[in-house]
Amino acid sequence: MNLVTASSESETASDPRTWTIAQVADEFGVTHRAVRHYEELGLISPERRGTVRIYRRRDRTRLNLILRGKRLGFVLEEIRTIINLYDEPRGQASQLRYVLNQINDRRADLERRRRDIEEALKELDDFEQRCQDDLLALDRG
C-alpha cells in the first residue's frame, strides 16, 4: 500500500466505486479534455470498460495531487515524476535509498516555495498596515 492508493476514508484495499470522465471532470472543476490530457502524459491511467474510461479512487487521488501540484506551479512533467515516486517499486535497499533522496529533493523544493510565500505574506502585511495608517490619517485629516 502506498500514499496514492491509501484512502483517507474507511477502506484501504479496493474501493468498488467508479466514476465517469464527466463526473470526475465536473467534480474537480476541470474539463474532460484536461483529464484526457493528463492521461496522455501518463499522470493517470484509468481502467477501460471497452473503450470507455472508468475512474476509481486511486485516479481521484492522483487527480488531487495533480491539481495541487499545478496550484503550486509545478509543470505536469514534474508532477508526473512526483506522483510516480509514490508508486515506484521499493523492494531493494538501493531503490529505497533512491526514493529517499528524491524525497529530500522534493522537500527542499517545497520548503523554498514556502519561504517565498512567507515573505510575500509578510510584505503584504506590512503594506496593508501602511494602507490602514494612511486611511486613518485621511479620516482624521
Next chain:
Amino acid sequence: MNLVTASSESETASDPRTWTIAQVADEFGVTHRAVRHYEELGLISPERRGTVRIYRRRDRTRLNLILRGKRLGFVLEEIRTIINLYDEPRGQASQLRYVLNQINDRRADLERRRRDIEEALKELDDFEQRCQDDLLALDRG
C-alpha cells in the same frame, strides 16, 4: 515611498547605482530576452540613456518580485497586477479601500498555496517514514 522603491539596504530615496541588461539578467539567472519580455508586458520599465536600458534598484526589486511570483506559480499577468498594486495611487479613501481589498484577495490566494504546501510536505514526511521503516526492516531481515 512604497514597498517596491523602499530598499532593504541603507538608502531609501534615490540609489545612484545602475546596471545594464546583461548584468541584471546574469545576476538574476535569466536571459536578456526574458527581461525584455517582462518589460513588454509592463512588469518593469527601466530608464533609457538613448536607446540603451539602464536598470536601477527599483527595477531589481521588481525583478525579485517577478521571479518569486513565478516560483509560486503565478502567471506574468497576475504578477503585474500584484506588483502594480504596490505602486497604485492611494491618495483617496476609495483608492485605499480598493487596494486593501486587493490585498485581502492576494492574501487568500497565498494562504491557499501555503496550505497546499503544508499538505504536500506532510505527505512527504509520512512517505519518508514508511520508506525508512522499510529500509530498517530490510537491514534487519
Next chain:
DNA sequence: CTTTACGTTTACGTCAACGTCAAGTGACTC
C-alpha cells in the same frame, strides 16, 4: 428506430512565456 446524451479518437488551433535568428546602432580599440 431515431433522437438524445455521453463517450471516443484524431487533429488542428491557441495562448503564454519565452528562444532564436537577423539586422542594425553606437562606442571603443587596434
Next chain:
DNA sequence: GAGTCACTTGACGTTGACGTAAACGTAAAG
C-alpha cells in the same frame, strides 16, 4: 576605418497545457 563588443528592435519558432471542432460508437428514452 575596420573589427569587436554590448546593446537594440523586429519577427518568426517552440514548448506546455490545454481548447475546439469533426466524425464516429453506444446505450437508454421516447
